[in-house]
Amino acid sequence: MKNLFKILDLSSAQITEILDSADELKLLRKKGIFSDALRNKKIGMIFEKASTRTRISFEVGISELGGTPLFLSGSDLQIGRGEPLKDTARVLARYLDGIMIRTFTQATVEDLAKYSGLPVINGLTDLAHPCQVLADLMTIREFKGSLEGLKLVFIGDGNNMCNSLVVGGLKMGMQVSIAVAPGYEPSRTILSFAATYGNQFKITYRPEEAICGADVVITDVWTSMGQEAEAAARLKAFSGFCLTKELLSAANDDYMVLHCLPAHREEEISEEVFEENAKYIFEEAENRLHVQKAVMLKVFA
Numbered sequence: 001m002k003n004l005f006k007i008l009d010l011s012s013a014q015i016t017e018i019l020d021s022a023d024e025l026k027l028l029r030k031k032g033i034f035s036d037a038l039r040n041k042k043i044g045m046i047f048e049k050a051s052t053r054t055r056i057s058f059e060v061g062i063s064e065l066g067g068t069p070l071f072l073s074g075s076d077l078q079i080g081r082g083e084p085l086k087d088t089a090r091v092l093a094r095y096l097d098g099i100m101i102r103t104f105t106q107a108t109v110e111d112l113a114k115y116s117g118l119p120v121i122n123g124l125t126d127l128a129h130p131c132q133v134l135a136d137l138m139t140i141r142e143f144k145g146s147l148e149g150l151k152l153v154f155i156g157d158g159n160n161m162c163n164s165l166v167v168g169g170l171k172m173g174m175q176v177s178i179a180v181a182p183g184y185e186p187s188r189t190i191l192s193f194a195a196t197y198g199n200q201f202k203i204t205y206r207p208e209e210a211i212c213g214a215d216v217v218i219t220d221v222w223t224s225m226g227q228e229a230e231a232a233a234r235l236k237a238f239s240g241f242c243l244t245k246e247l248l249s250a251a252n253d254d255y256m257v258l259h260c261l262p263a264h265r266e267e268e269i270s271e272e273v274f275e276e277n278a279k280y281i282f283e284e285a286e287n288r289l290h291v292q293k294a295v296m297l298k299v300f301a
Contacts, residue, residue, distance in 0.1 A: 001298040003113050004121045005106070006128035007167040008193065015172060019138050021294035022287065029064070029290070037301040038067030041097040045123075046112075048074035048103040049225050053261060054123045054131070057288040058100050065293060067300070070096070074103075089115035098300040104226060119299045121292075126160055126226070127187060131295065132260050133164040135287040137172060139280060140216050142287075143256060148173030153214040153251075155179045155207050155241055156268055157234070158186035161220040161260055166190050170197045177202040179210035181237040207241050214251040218258045219243050219268045235267070243269040256280045 043062045062069040079088045093116040102123035113120040141147050152169040154162050158180045169176040194201040204210050222238045223231045257277035265271045
């Protein structure tokens with residue numbers, strides 16, 4: 001793997017290979033065994049969006065693989081003051097061995113790789129959140145034993161999480177159903193991809209319809225970073241989409257709920273449902289570390 005831009009770029013075999021590697025790395029970490037595969041490598045971490053889990057998990061992961069992480073906020077770099085991305089990229093290429101970036105547009109990630117020539121990992125864009133969804137798949141497989149044949153349901157905004165879950169779930173043999181509000185559908189590219197899977201994918205505007213028979217239910221905030229001005233409109237549009245015990249009564253008895261965090265309790269998920277599924281949600285958060293280490297071994301090592 002030269003880069004990780006989005007889940008759409010990965011084959012099911014590559015996803016499985018990453019998940020297997022992440023499982024092994026998790027076990028080794030518990031035994032206090034660490035790799036030095038990134039020894040003497042300097043990895044830049046560019047953040048144009050705020051972060052808790054992405055920054056900490058990547059910084060710890062790079063260190064545990066023997067590398068040196070460098071935190072670079074958008075306000076610290078000259079791109080925050082108008083320097084063309086291609087100029088920043090060509091400068092970074094002289095200093096670094098790889099880059100992880102958390103930003104807004106997908107083009108920024110791909111142009112950074114194009115002009116720097118360095119391997120680049122997408123830590124999040126408005127289109128895709130590949131590292132989070134790989135961690136989700138890892139967590140589901142950890143608790144359910146396998147992925148194929150499970151029904152994965154996403155309830156909420158057709159955002160980067162929804163886009164990446166649709167692709168990841170379908171590629172791994174899952175039945176995928178999503179419930180979104182009208183006007184908040186996933187990317188057209190993602191819907192075109194999903195259409196090739198026929199009845200394996202379903203989109204609806206009724207959460208209770210999507211959630212019927214679910215094995216795994218995932219949600220996310222309704223207002224993502226950069227959309228704060230739309231918060232009131234989104235709260236209204238997603239009325240009835242909150243994951244409550246009542247809504248989840250249509251899921252299978254052994255369902256699990258995941259959330260990429262941060263969670264807005266009593267908006268997209270009730271306090272009760274969140275706490276009942278906390279063991280899954282916080283294992284999911286931990287698994288960001290392991291899956292990203294697996295990705296970095298493929299991209300940066």
